[in-house]
Amino acid sequence: MKRINFYYSTKLTFDDYVHNHSFALRIIPPETPSQINISCALNINPFVSTQQTIDAFGNNVTSGYLREDHRFLDFEIKGTADIDHTKYRTDYMPCYLYQSEYTQPDSILKNFYDGIKGNCTGSASERAAYLSNVLSDTISYEKGSTDTKTTAAQAFMLKKGVCQDFSHILISLLRMDGIAARYIAGLAFCDGETHSWVEYWTGDHWEGIDPANNCPISDDYLVISQGRDFRDCAIDRGVMFGKYTKQLQLVRSVLS
Amino acid sequence: MTQQQFTKAVGNANEINELLRRYGVKFGIYKNGVFNEQFFPFDPIPRVITHEDFQSIEKGLVQRVNALNEFLFDIYHDKKIVNDGVVPEDFIYISKGYLAQCEGITPKNNVYSHISGIDLVQAKDGEWYILEDNLRIPSGASYPLIARELTRIAAPQAFEENSVVDNRSYAKLLKETMEYANCGGIRAILTPGRYNAAYFEHSYLAEHTGSVLVQNDELFVEDNMLYHRTYSGGKTRIGVLYRRIADEYLDPLTFLPESLIGIPNLMEAYRSGNVGIINAPGNGVADDKGIYYFVPKMIKYYLEEEPILKNAPTYLPFYNNDMKYVTEHLDTLVIKDVAEAGGYGVVFGSDLTKEKLEEFRKTIIAEPRRFIAQEVIDFLDLPILDKGKTVMRKADLRAFILSGKETKVWASGLTRFSRNPDSFVVNSSQGGGFKDTWVLSR
Numbered sequence: 198m199k200r201i202n203f204y205y206s207t208k209l210t211f212d213d214y215v216h217n218h219s220f221a222l223r224i225i226p227p228e229t230p231s232q233i234n235i236s237c238a239l240n241i242n243p244f245v246s247t248q249q250t251i252d253a254f255g256n257n258v259t260s261g262y263l264r265e266d267h268r269f270l271d272f273e274i275k276g277t278a279d280i281d282h283t284k285y286r287t288d289y290m291p292c293y294l295y296q297s298e299y300t301q302p303d304s305i306l307k308n309f310y311d312g313i314k315g316n317c318t319g320s321a322s323e324r325a326a327y328l329s330n331v332l333s334d335t336i337s338y339e340k341g342s343t344d345t346k347t348t349a350a351q352a353f354m355l356k357k358g359v360c361q362d363f364s365h366i367l368i369s370l371l372r373m374d375g376i377a378a379r380y381i382a383g384l385a386f387c388d389g390e391t392h393s394w395v396e397y398w399t400g401d402h403w404e405g406i407d408p409a410n411n412c413p414i415s416d417d418y419l420v421i422s423q424g425r426d427f428r429d430c431a432i433d434r435g436v437m438f439g440k441y442t443k444q445l446q447l448v449r450s451v452l453s
Numbered sequence: 454m455t456q457q458q459f460t461k462a463v464g465n466a467n468e469i470n471e472l473l474r475r476y477g478v479k480f481g482i483y484k485n486g487v488f489n490e491q492f493f494p495f496d497p498i499p500r501v502i503t504h505e506d507f508q509s510i511e512k513g514l515v516q517r518v519n520a521l522n523e524f525l526f527d528i529y530h531d532k533k534i535v536n537d538g539v540v541p542e543d544f545i546y547i548s549k550g551y552l553a554q555c556e557g558i559t560p561k562n563n564v565y566s567h568i569s570g571i572d573l574v575q576a577k578d579g580e581w582y583i584l585e586d587n588l589r590i591p592s593g594a595s596y597p598l599i600a601r602e603l604t605r606i607a608a609p610q611a612f613e614e615n616s617v618v619d620n621r622s623y624a625k626l627l628k629e630t631m632e633y634a635n636c637g638g639i640r641a642i643l644t645p646g647r648y649n650a651a652y653f654e655h656s657y658l659a660e661h662t663g664s665v666l667v668q669n670d671e672l673f674v675e676d677n678m679l680y681h682r683t684y685s686g687g688k689t690r691i692g693v694l695y696r697r698i699a700d701e702y703l704d705p706l707t708f709l710p711e712s713l714i715g716i717p718n719l720m721e722a723y724r725s726g727n728v729g730i731i732n733a734p735g736n737g738v739a740d741d742k743g744i745y746y747f748v749p750k751m752i753k754y755y756l757e758e759e760p761i762l763k764n765a766p767t768y769l770p771f772y773n774n775d776m777k778y779v780t781e782h783l784d785t786l787v788i789k790d791v792a793e794a795g796g797y798g799v800v801f802g803s804d805l806t807k808e809k810l811e812e813f814r815k816t817i818i819a820e821p822r823r824f825i826a827q828e829v830i831d832f833l834d835l836p837i838l839d840k841g842k843t844v845m846r847k848a849d850l851r852a853f854i855l856s857g858k859e860t861k862v863w864a865s866g867l868t869r870f871s872r873n874p875d876s877f878v879v880n881s882s883q884g885g886g887f888k889d890t891w892v893l894s895r
Contacts, residue, residue, distance in 0.1 A: 217673065219673070219674065219706065219717030219718050220706075220717075221706040221707075221717075221718060221721065246676055248676060248677040248721065248725075250677070250721045250724055250725055252554070252724075253553055253554050253555065253556035253557055253558070254553075254556075258721060260674070260677065260706075260718045260721045262673060262674060262675040262676075262717075262718070264673075264675070290553070290556065291532070291535070291542055291545075291546060292546050292551075292553040292556075294542075294546070295546040295547060297553075425553060429553075429554075434705075434706045434710065435706070435717075436705050436706065436717040
């Protein structure tokens, strides 16, 4: 068990006024057997009343609507959580066994899997570790090579990507191998932005693996949201009206 | 019906078609990227369903829709039918209509399919067969309504002399159904706008149910409630939304982010039980052409009853035995691509050349989950008027079943016919026409 302090903020800045701005944030860490929030405070500026719901994947959703003109929207979350990955999570959903939008393999990724599946044997954990190993030998980590719209198949073709791409490709491979897998967006000690990793179903609980760092996860990983792929987990989604041409997003996160 | 009345109605065909034109009864289709509004040709000879026939169809349809509603609740909650091995898991989760985002959502009173459009055909031996279920946004109810209205004007005697059940009850049924799903507020019908194929119907139904016809830019979600922006800058709460846009476009913050016709955070308001959505998002998993095969099994599973209405004999190449039969009898079967709708992706084996058949066989073997195969039902021809002559054409019936406090079948329906003598495909988007459907009250 480990007690960690977390801080995460996003600043959205527009170059002109926007209005009728609806947003949905998946930012409050879910409470699970392996993760208990001791404290958690969400601040949104400018002030706007918000509502809390829990989505199909177990995420806390904070939604709101800013009708008036504004040129920025900042939100930050600060809290303390107890993390203990030896306490298992068992919130299984069968949809995690099936490819989703971002993980749908093309023929190249399918052929790649067909080429390695002979060596992919043993328990779910052994197979996941093997696939993550192969992945880290095949794909290089390169910031800026992909964006949030890049799919597993596209990143695999480029042979490079960031944590999101590593996660999508690993999920795609795990699902082809018949192992249910889900995408995790969260915070980890490794970098100053949000991180992403993968959980796979062992048959009776979830285990985490960090394909970008090719290592199992530890109590230094805080889950913020989870789902079939990035689409379900985006920490902030919004729709707004106005003549703005640019939206600048600054993200900062700290785990201590 | 006597010959005399029949002729009376027929004699007024041109008059009624002219009235329909004037009323703007059209449907739009996109062809090669161009939007065209087409006149939906009306044939004045009504399809007549006897009182006895209707009673048995009615029972069968209520049973089917009740089972489908149970199925939808089950799939988005406990998934018992999958866990008990009645429906293979693959068929649920590969279906494009299954929406994981809807897991755990319980619509008010557990009704998922408020308005079900079930397509049937009558075989030459009089037996009715279900062709497909439409549980997302079944359209077409307004056509027989307005045709009846106009026939009433053009040939009032036909109704004086026949005991035809008044079909104007549809608006009342729809209003009741909407009220049963209402979570507190006004009723609204959401249309994607005037360039939608069924815009005429949206405005017609809004007018007749006393609902507000709205487009997405008049709506917003605030504090988890759905509101209609009023002209004076105020807001009115919407308690039930009969939306005529597809699931994927409904909420850009839950589904397709690029949707410009949706309402952000509508799904959060819906999940919280603050607004009813008609029909429930995610229903596509139950009207998937692959799932159709399992509906009779659902009726036995959930209701412990024997299905009253039969499916057309259907084969799933997914099962080895069925695959064998399908590949051996491809030339006599009709093959449907499960991902397509509106009469697209339907291939009659008998229309294919030897080479094409062989090619198609390979496609089915490569993608068994993508297709279903059915025996061609030799269904009843109905008389239609073609340039003053009565000719016989293939026709089906879309029955409308409304699920409110009770499940009720509308005593009318949309009869669609093929204008092409050699075609079995009756969809309006394939150039077919329609008839009124008369249900006799005795």
